Amino acid sequence: MSSGRSGRSGRGSLEGQVAVVTGAARGVGELLARKLSARGATVALVGLEPELLKQVSERLHGDSGHWYADVTDHEAMTQVAAEVKERFGKVDVVVANAGVANGGPFADSDPEAWRRVIEVNLIGSAVTARAFLPVLLESRGYLLQIASLAAITPAPMMTAYCASKAGVEAYAHSLRAEVAHRGVRVGVGYLSWTDTDMVRGADQDEVMRELRQRLPWPANKTYPLGPAVDRIVAGIERRSAHVYGQGWLRGMQGVRGYLPGIIGAVGAREMRRFAPRVRGMRTGLVGAGGSADEQARITHRS
Numbered sequence: 315m316s317s318g319r320s321g322r323s324g325r326g327s328l329e330g331q332v333a334v335v336t337g338a339a340r341g342v343g344e345l346l347a348r349k350l351s352a353r354g355a356t357v358a359l360v361g362l363e364p365e366l367l368k369q370v371s372e373r374l375h376g377d378s379g380h381w382y383a384d385v386t387d388h389e390a391m392t393q394v395a396a397e398v399k400e401r402f403g404k405v406d407v408v409v410a411n412a413g414v415a416n417g418g419p420f421a422d423s424d425p426e427a428w429r430r431v432i433e434v435n436l437i438g439s440a441v442t443a444r445a446f447l448p449v450l451l452e453s454r455g456y457l458l459q460i461a462s463l464a465a466i467t468p469a470p471m472m473t474a475y476c477a478s479k480a481g482v483e484a485y486a487h488s489l490r491a492e493v494a495h496r497g498v499r500v501g502v503g504y505l506s507w508t509d510t511d512m513v514r515g516a517d518q519d520e521v522m523r524e525l526r527q528r529l530p531w532p533a534n535k536t537y538p539l540g541p542a543v544d545r546i547v548a549g550i551e552r553r554s555a556h557v558y559g560q561g562w563l564r565g566m567q568g569v570r571g572y573l574p575g576i577i578g579a580v581g582a583r584e585m586r587r588f589a590p591r592v593r594g595m596r597t598g599l600v601g602a603g604g605s606a607d608e609q610a611r612i613t614h615r616s
Contacts, residue, residue, distance in 0.1 A: 327551050329354030332402045336385050336442055337412030339366035340603060341510035342460065345543045346409060351375045353547065358398045358405075360385070361412065362610045377402070384610060385412045385438030391445035398449075405449040407550055410439040410482075411460045414604050415512050417522045418597035420473045427598045428474045434607065435478035440485060447493070454497030456553045458546070459486040463506045463533065466566050467573040470581040471525060471592075490555065503546055505559035507536045515601025521591050528584060532562050
């Protein structure tokens with residue numbers, strides 16, 4: 315069997331590798347699982363929607379498995395890591411993809427939804443890494459943390475999401491330095507607005523949709539899912555430190571120091587324009603994935 319380290323050679327190098335994808339029931343995670351499987355990887359899917367995970371698993375090309383788990387639950391994720399290792403013998407790649415989002419003005423935001431975005435996107439990513447690092451150390455494997463354009467530039471009406479994605483970017487960069495000498499590589503994946511349930515859910519709110527459309531090109535576009543995931547797969551094959559779902563995001567790194575000031579000025583102007591319309595906005599989790607997360611927590615409490 316090929317090790318995580320041997321996976322640096324290029325296309326086809328995922329053959330025989332075991333990849334774990336969180337948030338795998340839909341969107342980026344679901345398509346990524348399918349593309350990794352098509353490249354020869356055995357895929358372990360993790361998420362909160364067992365029926366959808368089962369359907370995704372059944373459509374994959376090779377061996378696969380699916381696990382129901384909340385990525386913020388350390389005990390559950392540790393158990394998943396142990397079961398994946400027991401079933402498949404190793405883990406070469408982990409993609410911390412699970413994420414949720416909300417929108418709206420911070421002052422009026424639902425405190426529980428705001429906190430949940432931080433918990434899933436930041437704490438859940440750290441829990442995922444903590445659970446799987448022991449097996450990645452064994453395989454000298456690769457952890458890819460999915461971040462966002464929101465990690466590079468702040469945006470009004472997205473305080474929780476921007477904070478969480480900036481957090482996971484910093485955390486992953488720190489972790490990379492800690493584990494490199496032990497043979498584990500850590501990458502950060504960046505995506506702009508990509509055609510997923512999350513983005514479509516955010517666009518259901520008229521104000522959020524119009525604010526996004528007023529962003530400067532090319533940040534105001536919604537990009538197709540397929541090419542973005544192809545870039546992620548290529549990054550996984552190369553064990554890249556940075557993976558860009560849209561090529562122009564690479565160029566944002568060089569100007570990111572200027573962006574808070576620019577967004578602060580432009581964003582203030584836009585917020586004055588939209589101020590009468592933001593009152594009463596729904597500020598819960600958006601999209602089908604957000605609904606699944608809310609339902610899972612309700613079920614857990616009952």
